[in-house]
Amino acid sequence: MANLIIDNVSVSFPLYHGESRSLKKTMFAAASGRLGEDRKHRLVVEALRNVSFSLHTGDRLGFIGSNGAGKTTLLRTMAGIYEPVGGNITIDGAITALLDPGQGMNFDMTGRENIRLRGLFNGVNDAQIKQLQADVAAFAGLDQFLELPVRTYSSGMVVRLGFALATAIKPQILLMDEWILAGDASFLDKARHRLETMVRGAEILVLSSHSAEIILQWCNRVIWMDGGQIKADGTPEEVLAAYLPPEQFAQAMAAAGVSA
Amino acid sequence: MDLSHAARASRRPVSITAAHNWRDRAATAAADIAETWRLWPLVWTLSMLDIRLRYRGSLLGPFWLTLSTAVMVGSIGFLYARLFHQNVAGYLPFLSISLVLWNFINTITSEGSLCFTQSESMIRAMRMPLSLHAARVVVRNIVVLAHNIVVIVVVFAIFRTIPSLSSFSVLPACALWVIDAMAVSLILGIFGARFRDIPPIVASIVQIAFYLTPIMWNPVMLKHRGLSIVLVEWNPFYALLEIMRGPLLGNPLEPSAWAVALVYSAALVALAGFVFMHARSRIAYWV
Numbered sequence: 001m002a003n004l005i006i007d008n009v010s011v012s013f014p015l016y017h018g019e020s021r022s023l024k025k026t027m028f029a030a031a032s033g034r035l036g037e038d039r040k041h042r043l044v045v046e047a048l049r050n051v052s053f054s055l056h057t058g059d060r061l062g063f064i065g066s067n068g069a070g071k072t073t074l075l076r077t078m079a080g081i082y083e084p085v086g087g088n089i090t091i092d093g094a095i096t097a098l099l100d101p102g103q104g105m106n107f108d109m110t111g112r113e114n115i116r117l118r119g120l121f122n123g124v125n126d127a128q129i130k131q132l133q134a135d136v137a138a139f140a141g142l143d144q145f146l147e148l149p150v151r152t153y154s155s156g157m158v159v160r161l162g163f164a165l166a167t168a169i170k171p172q173i174l175l176m177d178e179w180i181l182a183g184d185a186s187f188l189d190k191a192r193h194r195l196e197t198m199v200r201g202a203e204i205l206v207l208s209s210h211s212a213e214i215i216l217q218w219c220n221r222v223i224w225m226d227g228g229q230i231k232a233d234g235t236p237e238e239v240l241a242a243y244l245p246p247e248q249f250a251q252a253m254a255a256a257g258v259s260a
Numbered sequence: 261m262d263l264s265h266a267a268r269a270s271r272r273p274v275s276i277t278a279a280h281n282w283r284d285r286a287a288t289a290a291a292d293i294a295e296t297w298r299l300w301p302l303v304w305t306l307s308m309l310d311i312r313l314r315y316r317g318s319l320l321g322p323f324w325l326t327l328s329t330a331v332m333v334g335s336i337g338f339l340y341a342r343l344f345h346q347n348v349a350g351y352l353p354f355l356s357i358s359l360v361l362w363n364f365i366n367t368i369t370s371e372g373s374l375c376f377t378q379s380e381s382m383i384r385a386m387r388m389p390l391s392l393h394a395a396r397v398v399v400r401n402i403v404v405l406a407h408n409i410v411v412i413v414v415v416f417a418i419f420r421t422i423p424s425l426s427s428f429s430v431l432p433a434c435a436l437w438v439i440d441a442m443a444v445s446l447i448l449g450i451f452g453a454r455f456r457d458i459p460p461i462v463a464s465i466v467q468i469a470f471y472l473t474p475i476m477w478n479p480v481m482l483k484h485r486g487l488s489i490v491l492v493e494w495n496p497f498y499a500l501l502e503i504m505r506g507p508l509l510g511n512p513l514e515p516s517a518w519a520v521a522l523v524y525s526a527a528l529v530a531l532a533g534f535v536f537m538h539a540r541s542r543i544a545y546w547v
Binding site for chain 1: 273274275276277278298299301302305306309313381382383384385386387388541542544545
């Protein structure tokens with residue numbers, strides 16, 4: 001059983017301007033007794049405001065919304081990277097977040113070393129790390145490149161390694177941002193196949209995408225984010241019908257092969 | 261690949277709550293450090309890879325550090341023994357320990373103040389305990405220090421310096437050093453992530469401390485002068501160096517140095533705890 005409960009979560013980013021970030025300014029402000037005022041008037045961007053929903057085994061959630069609506073921030077918050085300034089998140093289950101192609105890899109280390117580090121992070125033993133390295137090497141098709149520093153890879157190879165690495169250890173909860181769907185065509189087919197088996201295996205999937213077609217194919221629930229708040233929450237058909245212009249919606253429905 | 265049963269069983273539900281009181285903050289900070297402890301194999305591997313990375317393709321590898329320390333001790337040792345009218349046989353062992361230990365302090369402060377900013381991509385890619393990045397800097401530098409100990413051993417062998425019986429007190433002193441190094445990395449790392457001016461400021465303060473602390477010069481030279489109270493007796497660097505250096509050079513255990521070292525360390529750990537509890541949840545936003 002996996003659960004992911006987001007309860008009244010708010011996230012805000014402090015805006016540090018060139019000057020307010022410097023020690024000098026803060027020190028002078030403190031010395032002149034203005035620190036309190038500075039803190040109160042500190043500019044923040046409210047990236048998420050009072051977001052609540054809960055996910056259980058079998059849920060396939062899609063996020064839609066314009067750029068800057070808070071989709072990626074919400075994914076990062078759900079992964080536990082950004083801690084909320086208000087509210088509570090409960091993560092029950094092994095979670096993997098596919099948020100950016102680099103996947104926290106150290107670009108000066110070799111591909112093999114990065115795989116080893118990921119294995120250690122997930123608490124697997126040496127034999128399993130070997131298996132993991134073989135698995136990632138086979139999937140990413142990097143073979144001898146695995147002995148070279150990641151810095152020497154092409155950007156497509158970095159995506160392949162990052163993707164293979166993140167999907168090699170099967171999570172119970174999978175969070176994905178849309179970057180995965182960028183890549184060369186042959187890899188994309190392979191990736192899509194792997195993701196599909198993985199999505200079937202993952203107990204909870206959360207996907208952020210601009211593609212209505214993918215959302216319709218993969219999700220059974222959609223949340224529309226707008227200005228850091230939930231604007232709509234329902235089945236993909238309901239929410240997409242409200243979100244998209246009618247002709248685009250019909251097009252997406254036809255492409256996804258779902259009858260309206 | 262599926263996670264092993266053990267790995268999966270160890271995953272209890274994680275609850276992340278916006279902390280509003282100090283008890284919550286203390287609990288999450290303690291959980292963070294406990295998680296780093298659990299991930300010890302990762303900390304160790306990261307540290308070793310860091311060192312290997314630094315010397316990838318070089319002939320001597322990390323022993324370049326040993327060599328450069330040896331050259332420094334050898335060249336500076338003979339010059340300063342002359343300048344200070346010291347006996348080389350007494351001065352060189354003193355200088356070798358002092359320089360090796362100071363190297364450690366120097367790298368802990370400079371690398372510690374960058375420990376979070378340099379791990380930015382990891383911090384922003386997945387949830388992991390934040391104290392892990394500080395522990396990585398500490399472990400890495402302990403390994404570097406271990407390479408440099410060779411220099412001390414060789415110098416001691418050449419001059420037949422015999423450590424005193426109280427040398428066993430070096431073991432608790434090492435433990436104190438590790439704890440202090442962790443505290444310093446956490447404090448400086450957090451300030452360095454929030455204020456980007458911190459790393460250069462720290463570097464220049466440490467540089468000044470190097471000349472003011474009895475590292476190149478022996479504290480005996482200042483004895484019976486007023487200056488020695490400030491530069492020696494109340495100097496935290498001196499106390500920390502002396503609890504390691506004194507017994508190894510054959511001097512008796514010095515309770516006053518231990519007292520000063522313990523008081524400063526307690527203050528340091530308390531400050532680290534406070535800063536970490538206060539700022540832990542914001543580090544991901546700062547890097």
